[in-house]
Amino acid sequence: MFRMALIVTALTVSTAQADLAVRFIEGAPKDQFRIMNLSECPTGPIKVTIDLAGSAAGLIFDTTAAGAGVEVFQPLQLADGSEYVRELPTIIDGDTAMTLSLLSIPGDGTVSVTVDVDDTMAQSVLGQIRVAGSEIFGAEVTLRAENYDGITMPFSTRGRMTLPTAGCTNS
DSSP states (O other): OHHHHHHHHHHHHHEEEOOEEEEEEOOSSOEEEEEEEOSSSOOOSEEEEEEOTTOTTOEEEOOSTTSSSOSOOOOOEEEEOGGGEEEOOOOOTTOOEEEEEEOOOOTTOEEEEEEOEEESSOOSTTOSSSOOHHHHTTOEEEEEETTEEEEEEEOOTTSEEEEOOOEEEOO
């Protein structure tokens, strides 16, 4: 029994999961998407797609004054983790998806972008320019990597989600 526990422990120690947490943070005038590597393992090059199309409130990116958004607008900007970003996407006002092309994010590393997100269905007591967590429910995040088939998961009603990634080997 002790021998079996030792083998299981050794396997557990040598392989780790490099989970990514994605958080939506409501802010005025800028909303934020924060991507955090929760492990000690680097991610390797990845692409993270945030797709608002399935959101409960019909969310869109509001990047210009003349577009589909309401009142205040903010273009996509990098807030944190510039050293981990390969390329920021161009987002057209009214778009519902963006894909961030990222270099390897080290363990405990973070990439944050800001952009205005608006509600097109006027369902919130906060109005259309502020987004409650329940309004982003149903929006999805997809993670893709070279040697990883990818995974798609929805945001919770709190604007949070965690993506399990391919395991990594600790040295």
